[in-house]
Amino acid sequence: MNLIGTKWKPLILFHLLxxxxxxxxxxxxxxxISNKMFTQTVRELEKDGLITRKVFPVVPPKVEYKLSDRGQSLEGILRSLDKWGSEDSNNQ
Structure with missing residues (x-):
């Protein structure tokens, strides 16, 4: 939970699935998400080994994020959370 237990981390990981x-x-x-919070969050996810960052040597710089193998292992959890959230909003 320490690795994904913030407001933005699960969303970023989910979009990279x-x-x-x-x-x-x-x-x-x-x-x-603010630009500052986005930058902070992806840096933390990269530091924790859940995503990888690739910088392409072009102008302007092109940066691409993807799930690492460790991040990919969260797919079942993230999809279950998405399903649970969708069911909960449908029942209200």
Whole structure:
């Protein structure tokens, strides 16, 4: 829980389940997150070994994030949380 127990980490991980995303696209999928919080969160996820960051040597810089093998191992948990949240909102 220490690795994914914040507001934004599960959302970022969930959006990466279907494959790598460029930084800007990933951030747009979570419009409520500030740029500062996005940067802080992806750095923590990378430090914890749940995502990888690839920087392409182009101008402007292109950065891409994807789940590491360790991050991919959370797929079942993340999909279950999504299903549970969807069922809960349908029952209200």
């Amino acid at each position: 279907d494959g790598a995303l460029r930084s800007g696209i990933l951030q747009k999928k979570i419009p409520e």
